[in-house]
Amino acid sequence: xxxxxxxxxxxxxxxxxxxxxxxxxxxxxxxxxxxxxxxxxxxxxxxxxxxxxxxxxxxxxxxxxxxxxxxxxxxxxxxxxxxxxxxxxxxxxxxxxxxxxxxxxxxxxxxxxxxxxxxxxxxxxxxxxxxxxxxxxxxxxxxxxxxxxxxxxxxxxxxxxxxxxxxxxxxxxxxxxxxxxxxxxxxxxxxxxxxxxxxxxxxxxxxxxxxxxxxxxxxxxxxxxxxxxxxxxxxxxxxxxxxxxxxxxxxxxxxxxxxxxxxxxxxxxxxxxxxxxxxxxxxxxxxxxxx
Amino acid sequence: xxxxxxxxxxxxxxxxxxxxxxxxxxxxxxxxxxxxxxxxxxxxxxxxxxxxxxxxxxxxxxxxxxxxxxxxxxxxxxxxxxxxxxxxxxxxxxxxxxxxxxxxxxxxxxxxxxxxxxxxxxxxxxxxxxxxxxxxxxxxxxxxxxxxxxxxxxxxxxxxxxxxxxxxxxxxxxxxxxxxxxxxxxxxxxxxxxxxxxxxxxxxxxxxxxxxxxxxxxxxxxxxxxxxxxxxxxxxxxxxxxxxxxxxxxxxxxxxxxxxxxxxxxxxxxxxxxxxxxxxxxxxxxxxxxxxxxxxxxxxxxxxxxxxxxxxxxxxxxxxxxx
Amino acid sequence: xxxxxxxxxxxxxxxxxxxxxxxxxxxxxxxxxxxxxxxxxxxxxxxxxxxxxxxxxxxxxxxxxxxxxxxxxxxxxxxxxxxxxxxxxxxxxxxxxxxxxxxxxxxxxxxxxxxxxxxxxxxxxxxxxxxxxxxxxxxxxxxxxxxxxxxxxxxxxxxxxxxxxxxxxxxxxxxxxxxxxxxxxxxxxxxxxxxxxxxxxxxxxxxxxxxxxxxxxxxxxxxxxxxxxxxxxxxxxxxxxxxxxxxxxxxxxxxxxxxxxxxxxxxxxxxxxxxxxxxxxxxxxxxxxxxxxxxxxxxxxxxxxxxxxxxxxxxxx
Ligand SMILES: Nc1ncnc2c1ncn2[C@@H]1O[C@H](COP(=O)(O)OP(=O)(O)OP(=O)(O)O)[C@@H](O)[C@H]1O
Ligand code: SF4
Ligand SMILES: [Mg+2]
Numbered sequence: 001x002x003x004x005x006x007x008x009x010x011x012x013x014x015x016x017x018x019x020x021x022x023x024x025x026x027x028x029x030x031x032x033x034x035x036x037x038x039x040x041x042x043x044x045x046x047x048x049x050x051x052x053x054x055x056x057x058x059x060x061x062x063x064x065x066x067x068x069x070x071x072x073x074x075x076x077x078x079x080x081x082x083x084x085x086x087x088x089x090x091x092x093x094x095x096x097x098x099x100x101x102x103x104x105x106x107x108x109x110x111x112x113x114x115x116x117x118x119x120x121x122x123x124x125x126x127x128x129x130x131x132x133x134x135x136x137x138x139x140x141x142x143x144x145x146x147x148x149x150x151x152x153x154x155x156x157x158x159x160x161x162x163x164x165x166x167x168x169x170x171x172x173x174x175x176x177x178x179x180x181x182x183x184x185x186x187x188x189x190x191x192x193x194x195x196x197x198x199x200x201x202x203x204x205x206x207x208x209x210x211x212x213x214x215x216x217x218x219x220x221x222x223x224x225x226x227x228x229x230x231x232x233x234x235x236x237x238x239x240x241x242x243x244x245x246x247x248x249x250x251x252x253x254x255x256x257x258x259x260x261x262x263x264x265x266x267x268x269x270x271x272x273x274x275x276x277x278x279x280x281x282x283x284x285x286x287x288x289x290x291x
Numbered sequence: 292x293x294x295x296x297x298x299x300x301x302x303x304x305x306x307x308x309x310x311x312x313x314x315x316x317x318x319x320x321x322x323x324x325x326x327x328x329x330x331x332x333x334x335x336x337x338x339x340x341x342x343x344x345x346x347x348x349x350x351x352x353x354x355x356x357x358x359x360x361x362x363x364x365x366x367x368x369x370x371x372x373x374x375x376x377x378x379x380x381x382x383x384x385x386x387x388x389x390x391x392x393x394x395x396x397x398x399x400x401x402x403x404x405x406x407x408x409x410x411x412x413x414x415x416x417x418x419x420x421x422x423x424x425x426x427x428x429x430x431x432x433x434x435x436x437x438x439x440x441x442x443x444x445x446x447x448x449x450x451x452x453x454x455x456x457x458x459x460x461x462x463x464x465x466x467x468x469x470x471x472x473x474x475x476x477x478x479x480x481x482x483x484x485x486x487x488x489x490x491x492x493x494x495x496x497x498x499x500x501x502x503x504x505x506x507x508x509x510x511x512x513x514x515x516x517x518x519x520x521x522x523x524x525x526x527x528x529x530x531x532x533x534x535x536x537x538x539x540x541x542x543x544x545x546x547x548x549x550x551x552x553x554x555x556x557x558x559x560x561x562x563x564x565x566x567x568x569x570x571x572x573x574x575x576x577x578x579x580x581x582x583x584x585x586x587x588x589x590x591x592x593x594x595x596x597x598x599x600x601x602x603x604x605x606x607x608x609x610x611x612x613x614x
Numbered sequence: 615x616x617x618x619x620x621x622x623x624x625x626x627x628x629x630x631x632x633x634x635x636x637x638x639x640x641x642x643x644x645x646x647x648x649x650x651x652x653x654x655x656x657x658x659x660x661x662x663x664x665x666x667x668x669x670x671x672x673x674x675x676x677x678x679x680x681x682x683x684x685x686x687x688x689x690x691x692x693x694x695x696x697x698x699x700x701x702x703x704x705x706x707x708x709x710x711x712x713x714x715x716x717x718x719x720x721x722x723x724x725x726x727x728x729x730x731x732x733x734x735x736x737x738x739x740x741x742x743x744x745x746x747x748x749x750x751x752x753x754x755x756x757x758x759x760x761x762x763x764x765x766x767x768x769x770x771x772x773x774x775x776x777x778x779x780x781x782x783x784x785x786x787x788x789x790x791x792x793x794x795x796x797x798x799x800x801x802x803x804x805x806x807x808x809x810x811x812x813x814x815x816x817x818x819x820x821x822x823x824x825x826x827x828x829x830x831x832x833x834x835x836x837x838x839x840x841x842x843x844x845x846x847x848x849x850x851x852x853x854x855x856x857x858x859x860x861x862x863x864x865x866x867x868x869x870x871x872x873x874x875x876x877x878x879x880x881x882x883x884x885x886x887x888x889x890x891x892x893x894x895x896x897x898x899x900x901x902x903x904x905x906x907x908x909x910x911x912x913x914x915x916x917x918x919x920x921x922x923x924x925x926x927x928x929x930x931x
Binding site (some may be wrong): 182190191199205 | 390
Binding site (some may be wrong): 125133134141258265 | 628629632633635636640643644646741749752753755756757758761762764765767768772865866868869872873876887888889892894902903906907910911
C-alpha cells in the first residue's frame, strides 16, 4: 500500500522537497516515528509489567522515584509501562481500523466511479445515508452489540468511517477513467478488474495515502473515546482511553493520571494529522486546503 | 475484389443529452450520424474534418471503445458492431489505436516495461520470462533503447512517448491501427519522424491505418485515400490525388481553400465559409451542410443527399454533384 | 424556486428511506432483537416470547414488519422504553431543548469567532495573525474533545473553582438563568473549539476565493471602502459555501455534543444516548439514531434551500 513504491524516483525527490518545507509535517513525521518505535519496543522500554499490581505503591507522583519514572496509578501499576503498552494497543487498533477504512472506502469508491450507472447511484446514496448518522452514534451502537475484542473494535471503527474515503477515491477515478491510457487498456482487451486495480488504483495512491494517514488519527481518537466510555478495549488490557476512565475518579487529587494518557492521545492525533496535511501538500498541490 | 479489411456502413453513435436535474433525456448528440467507410489491407485511409465533426468518436466506435447506436462494422468479413466483451476479445488483437495526447495515453504510474508487457499479459502470450525480451524487441522496433523499459513515461519527450504508444499498439501484431491525430500534439520537427516511423512499419508489416487528422499537410503525406467528415457524416471519399486536385463536394473545396498550400501546385481559390459549425445536438435538416453551403438549393434543406460514386473510388454526398 | 424546493424534497425521500432501513436493520441486529427486553429477562418463558412475537407481528415476513414499523415512525409511534414503558419519542423530545441549547450556543460562538478569524486571516493573508490562526486551527482540530473537556473541568472547576463541573443547574436553582449560563460556559467552550477551527479554515478559503473575483476588483476600482466591499459583496458570495458547511457539519456537531454532554453531565440527547447504551435501552438508541438521521437530512435540505434563495443560479442546476 505504499504510494512511494509506485512513484518514479524524480517525483519522490520533488515530493520530499515540498514536504520538507512543511515544518509541522516534519514534526508530525518525527512524532509518528517515535510513537511507532515506542509501540514496537514497548516491552523493551517499559520498566515493568504493565499489569503488575503493588498496592503498597499507589499514586506515586511522576519523577519521584526512578523505579516509576511517571509514577503509579490507583492499583500501584507503573504508569510509564501502561502508557507504552496502552500506546501499542491504541496504535494497533488505529492502524487496523485505518486499513479497514481504506480498503472498504477504496473498493466502494473505485467500483462506483468506474462502473457508474445505477451501481454508482446506489453506492453513493448508501454513502450519503451513512453520513447522515453521527459517527460516534453509529460507532457506539455497533460497539455495544458486538463483544469487544481488539479486532472487533478495529473493524467497527473502520466500517463506520470509510465514507469520505470512498468519495475521495470515486472523484479521483471519475477523473482518471476518462484518460486515454484507460481507453488504451480497453482496446487491448483488459478486463474491468485489471483496469480498476492495475491501471486506476495506483493512480489514486496519493489521495488514498493522505486519507489513510488522517484516518489513523481519527481512529485513535475514536478508540480512546469508546474505551473511555467502556465499550472499547477492556481492562486489564491498557489503552489510553480506558486509562482515562479510571483516572477520572481521582481527578482532583492525582490529575497526572488523566493528563498523561490524554496528552499521549493528543500527541498521536496531532502527529498523524500534521503528517497527513504535509503529505497532502507535498503529494498533490491541487488538494491543498490552505493556500 | 476480396472484401475490405474493414467495412463500416451507416455507423451511428448518438449520445443521450440529459437534463442536469432529473436526468431526463432531453435530446441527442448525433456525434456520428451514418458513416460509411472502407479500408483495404495495407492501405491508409485518412479521415479529415473540423474539430467536433465526430472523427474520434468514429474511430473509438470502430474499436468498440464506444458502443455504436446503429450501423454495421465488418472486420475481416465478420460483423462486430453488436459483439459483447467476450466475442470482441479476438478482435482486440487485430485492431489497435494510437492516441493524440502522448501524456494522457500512457499510465503515469507504470514503467514503460509494464505498459508494453500488458498486451502479452492480457492475452497470455509467452512466459513471464521472455516477455522482457519481447518488450525490448518492441522498443527497438520503434527506435528506443531497451533500457527505456525501466523508466516511467514522464521521463520521455513527447515524440518518445508517442513511439512508446506505437510500440504498445504494435505488440499484438494488429492488422489495423487507428491513429487519432497521432502527431498533432508534437513539435513540427518531431512530426516527420513519427510519420516516417509509421510509414516504415506499414511497409514492413503490411499494416492498414486509419489516420484521423485535421492537418491536410500530414494527410497529403500519408494517405492513400481520404474521407472528409462534416457534422457526423462522410461527405466525400476519394483517392488522395483526386481529393486534393479534383474535390467535388462544396465543403471539401472550402476546407482545401482554407489551407495556405496543402499540396504544391494546387490552384487556390479562396473561399471562406459563412457561419459556425452547428451543434451535433441540433444538426440541420436535410444536408447537414446546407446552412453554410454556397450552392445550396431548396431541396438541400429537406432531403439528405445520398453518397454517389462519381469516379472509381470517388464518392460524394451532394445533390449538386452528378457523375 | 418552488420547483427547486420540490425537487430537493423529492431527493430527500430516498435518503430518509435509507436512514430508516439502516435504523431498522440495526434494531434487528441488536442482541435479542427488537424484543431484547423480554428475551434478556430470565423470568419470561420461551412460549411467552413466542406469543409476544405474534402480538407484535414479529412472526411476519421482514418487509411486512418494515412497512409496519416505518408507518409507525411516520405517525409518531416510535415504540416504548424497556424501563418505565414511556413513549420513546417523548423521552427524546424531552432532551431536545438541552441539546439544541448547547449546540446553538457552541455554534454561535464558533461561527462568530471562526468567521472573524477567517476573514481577518483572508484580508491580512500571510500576516503573523494569519499564520498563528491557521496553525492554531490545525492544533485545535487535532485536540480530542473529551480530553479537552476533562482538562477544562480540571482547570476551571477543580483548580480555579470559577465554574461548575457539570449539570445544567445548581441544586435548588432550577430555572435560574444565571445558573444555566454558568453551567453552559464550559461545555460551550469545549464543543465550540473544533467547530471554530473548522469555520476559520473554511471562511478563510471562502473569502480568499471571493476576493480574487472580478466583482471585488470592480468594487475596489469604484472606490468602495474595504468594509463596504466586504459586507456588500464578499459576504453574500462567501455565504454559500459556509451555509453548505453548516449542513454538512451537522452530524459532527451531534457527535461532538454527545461527547461534550457525557463529560459534563449535560442532560441532553447525547447523555440520553450513553445512558440508554449502558442500560441496553435499544428502543431509545434506535429512536435517537433515527432522530439524528432525520435531523441531518432535514438540516441539509434547509441549507440547500437557503443557498438557492441567495443564489438563483443554483436553482437552475
Ligand atoms: N460522451 C459524449 N457525450 C456527449 N457528447 C459527446 C461525447 N463524446 C463526444 N461528444 C460530442 O460529439 C461530437 C464529436 O466529438 P469527437 O470527439 O468525435 O470530435 P472530433 O472530430 O474528434 O473533434 P476533435 O478534432 O476536436 O478531436 C462533439 O460535438 C462532442 O462534443
Ligand atoms: S447537398 Fe446541397 S447543401 Fe449539401 S453540399 Fe450539396 S449543394 Fe450544398
Ligand atoms: Mg478527436
